[in-house]
Amino acid sequence: MALDSATQVTSGPDGRVELRDHSAITGSPYYNRELAPVPLERRTWTTYNFFALWMGMAHNIPSYTLAASLVALGMDWVQALLTITLGNLVVLVPMLLNSHAGTKYGIPFPVFARAFYGVRGANLVALLRAFIACAWFGIQTWVGGKALHVIVGRLAGEGWSGAPVVLGQVWTLWLCFLAFWVVQMLVIWRGMEAIRRFENWTAPLVSVGFLVLLAYVAVKAGGFGPILSEPSRLGWGADFWKVFFPALMGMIAFWSTLSLNMPDFTRFGGSQRKQVLGQLLGLPTTMSFIAIVAILTTSGATALYGEAIWDPAELASRFDNTAVVLVALVALVLATISANLAANVVSPSYDFSNAFPKKITFAVGGLITGVIGIVIQPWRLIADPSIYVFAWLGFYGGLLASVAGVFVAGYWLLGRTRLDLPDLYLAGRGAYWFRAGWNWRAVVATVAGSLLAVGGAYGGPFPAAGLIPVLAPLYDYNWVVGLVVGLLVYLALAPRRENA
DSSP, rough: OEEEETTTTEEETTTTEEEEEOTTTTTTOOTTTTTTTOOOOGGGOOOOHHHHHHHHHSSSEEEEEEEEEHHHHTOOHHHHHHHHHHHHHHHHHHHHHHHHHHHHOOHHHHHHHHHHHHTTTTTHHHHHHHHHHHHHHHHHHHHHHHHHHHHHHHHHHHHHHTOOOOOEHHHHHHHHHHHHHHHHHHHHHHHHHHHHHHHHHHHHHHHHHHHHHHHHHHHHHHOSSSSGOOOOOEEEHOOOOOOOHHHHHHHHHTTHHHHHTHHHHHHBBSSHHHHHHHHHHHHHHHHHHHHHOOOOOOHHHHHHHHHHHOOHHHHHOOOOHHHHHHHHHHHHHHHHHHHHHIIHHHHHHHHOOOOOOOOOOHHHHHHHHHHHHHOOHHHHTTTHHHHIIIIIIHHHHHHHHHHHHHHHHIIIIIITOOOOOOGGGGGOOOOTTBBBOOOOOHHHHHHHHHHHHHHOBBBBBBTTTOGGGHHHHHHHTTTHHHHHHHHHHHHHOOOSSTTO
């Protein structure tokens, strides 16, 4: 094991780096216990932990309904499944590239961002990611609370679902929403280890629940209905490819936020092999699994009820068997909580802590996330599908892709995976202070990539001709455009030495 006696930075035989002595950086305003590099003895996550993490994040209601949008566009089940699988394989590449730094140095996403945007400038991308996550947290909590309300209403009767209206909704719906919110806050308050344990034991239960849903529908319907035999309305010619590429960008954008902040989780990885294998086994397989279950279940529901019911909570509420309804309830509740904690609470907790390290802990950051998730009124945001799909999924996918481009360029192509670990926490000096704590080159690369990626945004809440009409053709490929432009501009602007 190599040792730098001046900084107490050690490098083990597996390449993971540890900062043994924090005394030189604990006084920095940009240091706290949660943001500090994780000691090697606490980097204990196994391949299963990462696989279970992805199972928990992927098996949720939005993932379940993802295939619906592709079938509605005219794809058959094979085309929809291929598009979803390919999208997840593509986004897995930058995800694994960014995950490497978390495992090697034990640092979370906002600290990793300091290496390229500056110790202060990292807050630009960290808070951008945080506010997106807050909105998604609110949306997921509302969706989960609504699912709980629908199914409990099926069990409790009219007195529950027909309760008096308060602030535009029945009070029992507000109660379900609040219950979801409180449970998530209790878990996040106990820290990352509690989240790991929660993901471990909920992952298989969630899968069982969705399979029970599928089995019940299949048995009752006597088959999987018309979808599997229905041909594609697009064929495999030009009409298909015009729909395929924008759809693929949407599938990639679905996990584009996680492609940035996976270091928040991989910093606890027992080795690079464990985190890579866990994610390779986790993301593509679990997303393909939930897509297949969604397509087959909905197909069977079409045969049973004469309509395609893509909302699993509404579907379960129509079942006659009370035991099956309860199983579906448990699965949907666990699925939504599990996905929301991992995908939409962990990252902003670190991001808010990074903005004020001496005042905001990881737990307080999670509470801030929860409060903002209510303040944004997710019931209004999700009420308009065009805003929900276009303004959140497509637009932010392209926006954050430029940040991923800067990360890949800086860490892999320029830095060759080398970081000066103590300097990531130093104020007023060090390799990552740049000018007043900001690296203007990374900011310019991000703005350029974002402008070209989403400047031509059209459809939904955006003008039909695009925000900037000349850029509208690029919007169909927004994630790729953002990633490539961000990467190339940063490479073009970067000096030979990153601390120049």
